[in-house]
Amino acid sequence: MDDESTDEALRAIAEPRRRAILRLVAHQELPAGRIAEHFDVTRPAVSQHLQVLKDAGLLIERREGTKRLYRARHEGLAPLRQFLDEMWAESLDFARRIAEGERGLSDRQSEAG
Missing domain, CATH: 1.20.5 (Single alpha-helices involved in coiled-coils or other helix-helix interfaces)
Known part of the structure; x- marks a missing residue:
């Protein structure tokens, strides 16, 4: 991982909700709606957090029909x-x-x- 990638990952996990999302999906795959249920923010806000984690290489998104399922990317x-x-x-x-x-x-x- 180069310095830029490390910086991006550190910025991603600096936000408490993103760390909480990673904990939720560390050992299980969850749909975005189930992840959103754990937070007092809008679903679009949770989607933005998921995107930041994905962009930082810390999260994997898998599509199953119309669902988007997320899990931590341990390699990241x-x-x-x-x-x-x-x-x-x-x-x-x-x-x-x-x-x-x-x-x-x-x-x-x-x-x-």
């Missing part, structure tokens, strides 16, 4: 998770170096021990 979430995991690992490494510095340990001493 994997690169976002990798980005967050890398950020977390870097933060933990930074915290470790600070803690070791406060104890008077060098990187060489911590590797030997």
